[in-house]
Amino acid sequence: MPLFDAISIAGSGVDVYRSWLDAVSDNLANLDTARPTNQPAFQARYIVAQSVNYGGSGGGAMVARAAFGDAKGVLVYSPNSPLADAKGYVRYPDIDEGEQMTQLIMAQRGYQANLAVVSRAQAAYMAAINVGRS
Amino acid sequence: MTVGAIGAIGALSGVTPIAANALTAATPAASGGFADALTKGVDSLQATQSNVDSLAVKAATGDLTDVHDYTIAATQASLMTELTVTLRNKALDAFNEIMRMPI
Numbered sequence: 001m002p003l004f005d006a007i008s009i010a011g012s013g014v015d016v017y018r019s020w021l022d023a024v025s026d027n028l029a030n031l032d033t034a035r036p037t038n039q040p041a042f043q044a045r046y047i048v049a050q051s052v053n054y055g056g057s058g059g060g061a062m063v064a065r066a067a068f069g070d071a072k073g074v075l076v077y078s079p080n081s082p083l084a085d086a087k088g089y090v091r092y093p094d095i096d097e098g099e100q101m102t103q104l105i106m107a108q109r110g111y112q113a114n115l116a117v118v119s120r121a122q123a124a125y126m127a128a129i130n131v132g133r134s
Numbered sequence: 135m136t137v138g139a140i141g142a143i144g145a146l147s148g149v150t151p152i153a154a155n156a157l158t159a160a161t162p163a164a165s166g167g168f169a170d171a172l173t174k175g176v177d178s179l180q181a182t183q184s185n186v187d188s189l190a191v192k193a194a195t196g197d198l199t200d201v202h203d204y205t206i207a208a209t210q211a212s213l214m215t216e217l218t219v220t221l222r223n224k225a226l227d228a229f230n231e232i233m234r235m236p237i
Contacts, residue, residue, distance in 0.1 A: 003214065003217075004210055004213060007206060007209065007210055007213075008210075010206075011202065011203065011206045014200070014202045014206070015200060015202075015203075018200055018202070115202065118206055118209065122209050122213060125213050126213070126216065129213070129216050129217050129220050130220075132224075133220065
């Protein structure tokens with residue numbers, strides 16, 4: 001809506017951070033998704049964000065595509081696992097839990113920051129509408 | 135070879151009147167430009183409200199992917215409603231002020 005640009009732009013930003021939250025939660029849920037060595041490992045999911053209308057009227061962000069991490073994964077020696085191959089190795093995903101938790105906090109703060117823009121812009125526009133009311 | 139007689143020309147039917155635009159008739163006509171602006175504002179407000187209604191239905195049935203879409207659209211709709219009501223109040227005040235002028 002051309003009338004309240006700041007709110008629409010912040011809305012598109014919130015979409016991007018929500019996608020990031022989804023990707024991080026997917027990675028954290030699959031930390032221990034083991035696969036046999038003849039299959040590729042579970043690949044971590046990253047979101048590629050892209051600006052919309054850069055330099056033109058309006059603005060915002062969108063999710064261009066999802067990028068995937070390393071397919072080789074980490075070979076862990078666990079001969080008792082039912083998925084182990086002849087040498088006793090199982091392929092685990094190459095996901096660092098600490099890094100994923102950091103990204104989780106960044107995604108949460110980005111989501112809240114964009115929603116703060118929405119509520120501040122609403123307060124600003126209400127002040128404009130109230131000019132000369134009484 | 136016989137040639138048929140030419141038929142008489144029928145009477146002209148009356149011109150159908152153009153249906154009056156009810157909205158522009160209702161708004162106080164300070165000037166044509168302002169009435170058009172108010173009409174356009176109410177139309178876009180109607181479109182925004184219907185968008186919010188459809189999002190509300192999706193949120194209630196659980197189809198909505200982004201919960202913030204609904205709340206942000208509801209915020210924009212309430213802002214537009216405030217703006218339209220303030221415009222109408224100001225226009226009415228100006229109209230009443232003019233009507234109160236002694237001749």
